Amino acid sequence: MIQFRDVNKHYGHFHVLKNINLTIEAGEVVVVIGPSGSGKSTLLRCINRLETISGGELTVDQIKVHDKKTDINSLRRNIGMVFQHFNLYPHRTVLENITLAPMKVLGLPRQEAEETALIYLNKVGIPEKAKSYPSQLSGGQQQRVAIARGLAMKPKIMLFDEPTSALDPEMIGEVLDVMRDLAQEGMTMVVVTHEMGFAREVADRIVFMDQGQILETTPPAEFFESPREERARTFLSRVL
Ligand code: ADP
Numbered sequence: 001m002i003q004f005r006d007v008n009k010h011y012g013h014f015h016v017l018k019n020i021n022l023t024i025e026a027g028e029v030v031v032v033i034g035p036s037g038s039g040k041s042t043l044l045r046c047i048n049r050l051e052t053i054s055g056g057e058l059t060v061d062q063i064k065v066h067d068k069k070t071d072i073n074s075l076r077r078n079i080g081m082v083f084q085h086f087n088l089y090p091h092r093t094v095l096e097n098i099t100l101a102p103m104k105v106l107g108l109p110r111q112e113a114e115e116t117a118l119i120y121l122n123k124v125g126i127p128e129k130a131k132s133y134p135s136q137l138s139g140g141q142q143q144r145v146a147i148a149r150g151l152a153m154k155p156k157i158m159l160f161d162e163p164t165s166a167l168d169p170e171m172i173g174e175v176l177d178v179m180r181d182l183a184q185e186g187m188t189m190v191v192v193t194h195e196m197g198f199a200r201e202v203a204d205r206i207v208f209m210d211q212g213q214i215l216e217t218t219p220p221a222e223f224f225e226s227p228r229e230e231r232a233r234t235f236l237s238r239v240l
């Protein structure tokens with residue numbers, strides 16, 4: 001579903017991604033971990049071309065992301081992204097936040113878009129919030145709306161960049177539960193998170209990054225029991 005081949009990226013003179021090789025199968029859940037500044041967000045943002053790569057090849061669902069001729073909209077239509085800050089439209093209701101893109105981008109009639117939105121609001125556990133405004137919701141609820149909004153586009157891939165980092169501790173679980181369900185249903189997911197319990201339990205593979213490189217790509221049991229790389233051991237000793 002996603003293939004990085006010798007991908008490099010620079011911000012000016014700064015070499016942020018170094019020879020990235022990574023293949024993610026359909027239905028796989030990959031959790032990306034590593035110190036702050038190691039390039040995790042950049043890696044994720046390259047997948048939907050929020051960042052352009054400076055070398056190598058990146059293919060997503062057979063679309064050549066590195067090719068300048070590629071239609072970004074057709075690429076992004078298949079990729080949902082959830083950020084640390086939920087980025088909901090404050091002056092629109094929850095329902096409107098979710099129906100906007102399906103109506104505009106996919107051309108769904110309002111009624112169909114609303115029916116779909118309610119299905120996903122149910123899925124994330126807050127159907128009763130359809131008519132509320134984002135400011136009337138807790139952080140955890142807002143993030144669940146953001147996930148529902150992503151899902152309403154029926155993407156093949158969901159990207160999560162530290163989706164629980166801005167939440168109060170008591171709200172982290174409800175968001176991780178939604179993500180766990182999604183993983184179990186076979187969604188292809190790439191998740192940047194510091195939630196090591198989630199990583200260990202839900203990931204098919206852990207990608208450990210440091211200084212722009214992928215140092216390990218390992219099943220979680222192995223990664224958490226016996227990380228091969230010294231830098232991974234140091235990282236784990238700090239976060240666990
Ligand atoms: P992470 O998500 O692992 O914390 P990032 O991908 O956000 O790492 O950033 C990796 C490095 O690239 C950091 O040193 C950061 O300062 C730098 N960086 C990120 N975005 C930009 C940008 N738009 N321009 C220049 N440098 C950037």
Ligand code: MG
Nearest residue numbers: 040041042161
């Ligand atoms: Mg980041």
